[in-house]
Amino acid sequence: MEVTVTTPTIDIGLSKDSREGTIKILRVLLADEYILYTKTKNYHWNVTGSDFNELHEFFGKQYEELDDIVDEIAERIRQLGGYATGTLTEFISTARIKEEPSKYPDARGMLSNLLSDHEHIIRSIRVDADMVADEYHDMGTNDFLIGIMQKHEKMAWMLRAYLE
Numbered sequence: 001m002e003v004t005v006t007t008p009t010i011d012i013g014l015s016k017d018s019r020e021g022t023i024k025i026l027r028v029l030l031a032d033e034y035i036l037y038t039k040t041k042n043y044h045w046n047v048t049g050s051d052f053n054e055l056h057e058f059f060g061k062q063y064e065e066l067d068d069i070v071d072e073i074a075e076r077i078r079q080l081g082g083y084a085t086g087t088l089t090e091f092i093s094t095a096r097i098k099e100e101p102s103k104y105p106d107a108r109g110m111l112s113n114l115l116s117d118h119e120h121i122i123r124s125i126r127v128d129a130d131m132v133a134d135e136y137h138d139m140g141t142n143d144f145l146i147g148i149m150q151k152h153e154k155m156a157w158m159l160r161a162y163l164e
């Protein structure tokens with residue numbers, strides 16, 4: 001995917017190569033977040049069972065939080081001088097998280113799928129955060145990623161609590 005930054009003269013102490021490397025990482029994460037946002041919304045709509053109301057509300061809160069995360073990552077990419085990818089085509093082709101079209105798991109299956117995706121993202125961010133610090137010396141994005149990771153750790157805890 002084309003990563004060339006849109007503002008090559010931006011002067012914040014990071015080389016163009018560093019910013020491009022970081023933008024590439026953020027774009028993959030943005031795609032993951034968008035897929036997980038969509039999956040959470042799907043489950044908000046389609047959850048069934050005796051805990052319907054509770055889980056309908058809970059999934060609703062989680063997709064709102066994911067929507068905020070999506071926005072923060074896109075705007076972080078812009079701060080580094082890149083275009084924020086904003087098409088479903090790019091999200092699907094880039095994401096590490098997979099969708100499950102036409103599948104409507106029971107409530108427990110939904111909780112477990114979301115937990116697994118959050119944990120996948122948390123593990124990915126750990127690697128990404130090391131990479132932006134060690135390879136690209138972008139401590140701002142390192143701190144930013146750690147903050148996003150902590151939000152996922154909290155969401156994962158809540159999902160896990162339903163399953164225990």
Ligand SMILES: [Fe+2]
Pocket residue numbers: 044060
């Ligand atoms: Fe709704």
